[in-house]
Amino acid sequence: xxxxxxxxxxxxxxxxxxxxxxxxxxxxxxxxxxxxxxxxxxxxxxxxxxxxxxxxxxxxxxxxxxxxxxxxxxxxxxxxxxxxxxxxxxxxxxxxxxxxxxxxxxxxxxxxxxxxxxxxxxxxxxxxxxxxxxxx
Amino acid sequence: xxxxxxxxxxxxxxxxxxxxxxxxxxxxxxxxxxxxxxxxxxxxxxxxxxxxxxxxxxxxxxxxxxxxxxxxxxxxxxxxxxxxxxxxxxxxxxxxxxxxx
Numbered sequence: 001x002x003x004x005x006x007x008x009x010x011x012x013x014x015x016x017x018x019x020x021x022x023x024x025x026x027x028x029x030x031x032x033x034x035x036x037x038x039x040x041x042x043x044x045x046x047x048x049x050x051x052x053x054x055x056x057x058x059x060x061x062x063x064x065x066x067x068x069x070x071x072x073x074x075x076x077x078x079x080x081x082x083x084x085x086x087x088x089x090x091x092x093x094x095x096x097x098x099x100x101x102x103x104x105x106x107x108x109x110x111x112x113x114x115x116x117x118x119x120x121x122x123x124x125x126x127x128x129x130x131x132x133x134x135x136x
Numbered sequence: 137x138x139x140x141x142x143x144x145x146x147x148x149x150x151x152x153x154x155x156x157x158x159x160x161x162x163x164x165x166x167x168x169x170x171x172x173x174x175x176x177x178x179x180x181x182x183x184x185x186x187x188x189x190x191x192x193x194x195x196x197x198x199x200x201x202x203x204x205x206x207x208x209x210x211x212x213x214x215x216x217x218x219x220x221x222x223x224x225x226x227x228x229x230x231x232x233x234x235x236x237x
Contacts, residue, residue, distance in 0.1 A: 011157065102226050
């Protein structure tokens with residue numbers, strides 16, 4: 001599990017997260033990282049509203065079938081959490097949800113809207129056999 | 137991320153290298169808006185050595201394009217490859233910019 005309170009702290013952790021994703025499933029690592037990075041940006045800026053007394057947590061779990069990633073913040077909940085990303089081409093903001101939707105197979109929020117779960121199915125042709133993630 | 141800017145004729149050449157995260161996008165926005173305020177409206181942004189750009193970076197590029205188009209300016213992106221090229225294609229932003237190899 002990764003836990004941090006600010007963008008600066010997350011920046012330090014990015015390489016470790018990438019390494020874990022490569023170890024978990026190299027073929028999908030970069031695309032999973034793209035989804036995680038967008039989810040974390042939302043958690044820091046829209047969830048915790050850059051309040052450094054609040055934490056963001058990332059949990060990465062691998063099963064034989066998929067990689068499941070939970071990103072949780074301590075904010076009041078994302079008001080548009082249930083809305084599917086619907087970007088206009090010329091919008092400057094809000095493209096993070098679109099990218100998450102493009103790079104994982106499914107995602108959903110908890111009822112409060114402060115926790116998103118991302119799921120990426122594993123292609124056994126590309127990924128190593130299932131093993132427990134050592135960082136958990 | 138490294139951000140290098142040069143002026144060639146009336147064109148601003150921006151060379152980017154590395155990964156563009158939200159903190160880098162803020163720096164890029166400030167630099168490019170400064171050029172626009174100084175009267176520049178033609179931008180060439182070199183992405184050859186960019187391995188990742190997040191949604192905030194994409195948003196900054198859209199913002200610059202929206203600023204310069206009414207002034208008959210333009211943002212041209214060159215050298216996008218791999219996942220960076222894929223990001224522009226999947227988000228359809230390849231229709232917003234002129235993209236060159």
